[in-house]
Structure formats: structure tokens, C-alpha cells
Amino acid sequence: MRLYDFEYSGNCWKVRLLLDMLGLDYEREPVDSSRGETQTATFKAVSGRGQIPVLEDGDLRLWDSQAILFYLARRYGAADGGDGSEGGAWLPPDPAGEAKVLQWLALSENELLYGLARARAALKFGRPFDVAACQAEGRAGLAVLEARLTEHDWLVGERATIADLACYTYVALAHEAEVALEDYPAVRAWCARIAALPGYRAMR
Ligand SMILES: N[C@@H](CCC(=O)N[C@@H](CS)C(=O)NCC(=O)O)C(=O)O
Incomplete structure (x- = not known):
């Protein structure tokens, strides 16, 4: 997995937190949004929205921290929460x-x-x-x-x-x-x- 990421972005931090809490490996591709790097043609080719975070997982490319959290929880969060308790970890199933x-x-x-x-x-x-x-x-x-x-x-x-x-x-x-x-x-x-x-x- 690859995360287009800026250390000081709270939106990117949300995603890093979940990736780390799920124990997932990922590469970080630094994009400094405070210096306009989200508005370059190179980055716009990754996401026309011109915002970070963006996550790539295989062929899937997703923008928006909330969509990424939702995806990671559904895709990689254990159905039983990993501890045998009721309900999905990170995103309830009901x-x-x-x-x-x-x-x-x-x-x-x-x-x-x-x-x-x-x-x-x-x-x-x-x-x-x-x-x-x-x-x-x-x-x-x-x-x-x-x-x-x-x-x-x-x-x-x-x-x-x-x-x-x-x-x-x-x-x-x-x-x-x-x-x-x-x-x-x-x-x-x-x-x-x-x-x-x-x-x-x-x-x-
Ligand atoms: N709703 C978006 C907001 C993303 C966002 O605002 N990202 C900022 C960094 S925290 C950004 O990339 N801004 C780029 C720009 O304004 O050029 C999300 O949750 O991902």
C-alpha cells in the first residue's frame, strides 16, 4: 500500500493512525500541501481533487480520509474485533x-x-x-x-x-x-x- 501523505496534515494523520493500529505495512509518498505540492500536474494526475491523503492498495486508488478509513476498516478490520467480542473492529457491522x-x-x-x-x-x-x-x-x-x-x-x-x-x-x-x-x-x-x-x- 502507498499513502500520499504530509506529516503535519490531520487528515493524513487519521489514516496513518488506522494503518498503524491495524498493523498494516505501507509506503509514505510525501506531498507537502503547505508548499502547493498538491496542486502540481504530477499530483493532479494522482488525484484530480488536489488533496491529500490518497491511498493506493493494489489497483485501487482512493482519495478522502473518511473514505480511506471506511475502506481500511471494512477491508482489514477483523469481523469480530480481533478479540472475540461482538461487532466489527473499527466499523460496526449493523x-x-x-x-x-x-x-x-x-x-x-x-x-x-x-x-x-x-x-x-x-x-x-x-x-x-x-x-x-x-x-x-x-x-x-x-x-x-x-x-x-x-x-x-x-x-x-x-x-x-x-x-x-x-x-x-x-x-x-x-x-x-x-x-x-x-x-x-x-x-x-x-x-x-x-x-x-x-x-x-x-x-x-
Ligand atoms: N475532506 C478531505 C480534506 C483533505 C484536505 O483538506 N487535505 C488538505 C491537507 S490537510 C490538502 O491536501 N489541501 C491541499 C490544497 O489545499 O491544495 C479529506 O478528509 O481527505
Whole structure:
């Protein structure tokens, strides 16, 4: 497998986390999106969308971190979770469980990406986004996470799923978006649970 990847991209980090937690081997093809390398003709031939991450697995080429998480969980996540427990590892097999995962992927793709990730991109990489508006959007997402995690350890069911990984990275990088997590104790405890999962690797 090959991952078109940038170390400091939270979207790429989501995918690296799952690859590492599943114990899968892969090559990293560095593409520095902060220097415009996603907009070159060479990279556009890989993905016309001009964004990382992109995963290649044999003849399959996939763009979008959420689609890649979904694929890896279905393709390589053990049906019984690897520990004999009920339900698929990383992506529940039942319709309601799967739909709940999609619900959190939507939060990841909206409040967290357009909020926390863009505030970080503006502050860290000089992207032209309205920092205050993005931070407010990010806090709206954090409030939704906090409400769920006050009552539960994980976003869906009783174990970590791709919903947790998808929502995690830009929350873990919230300090770079200058959004404090002090008001979100359940979110901080959840971040610590994710960082304790086998195979976890921090962003450099
Ligand atoms: N929804 C996409 C977002 C991907 C995305 O925004 N990638 C950024 C890096 S974190 C990128 O490649 N930007 C390239 C550009 O704006 O030229 C995903 O989840 O994969």
C-alpha cells in the first residue's frame, strides 16, 4: 500500500493512525500541501481533487480520509474485533452502528474540518480563513463531542471506531488552532484513551 501523505496534515494523520493500529505495512509518498505540492500536474494526475491523503492498495486508488478509513476498516478490520467480542473492529457491522459512525464522520468533515482544521491552517500555514469564525465553528463541534463523551467512553458503541480516529486528530491539534480544551474535560479524557490504544503514533 502507498499513502500520499504530509506529516503535519490531520487528515493524513487519521489514516496513518488506522494503518498503524491495524498493523498494516505501507509506503509514505510525501506531498507537502503547505508548499502547493498538491496542486502540481504530477499530483493532479494522482488525484484530480488536489488533496491529500490518497491511498493506493493494489489497483485501487482512493482519495478522502473518511473514505480511506471506511475502506481500511471494512477491508482489514477483523469481523469480530480481533478479540472475540461482538461487532466489527473499527466499523460496526449493523446498519444503526454504521450510520452512527457516518454521523460522526459528518461532524469531523464539517465542524472539525471547517472549524478547528481551518483555524489551524490559518495560524500555522497562513491560509486565508477567518480564524475567529473557524474557532467558533470548532467549539460548536467540541460541545457536541463533550456531550456524548460525558456519558460514554467512545463515540459509537463500547469500543474505538473510525469515528473516534476521524474526530480525534484536529481535536488533538486544537492548541495549534488556539482553541483551549479546558472546558471539555470529557474530550480530553477521550484523547488520552485514544493515545493509549495499541499502535498509536503521535504526529512529529
Ligand atoms: N475532506 C478531505 C480534506 C483533505 C484536505 O483538506 N487535505 C488538505 C491537507 S490537510 C490538502 O491536501 N489541501 C491541499 C490544497 O489545499 O491544495 C479529506 O478528509 O481527505
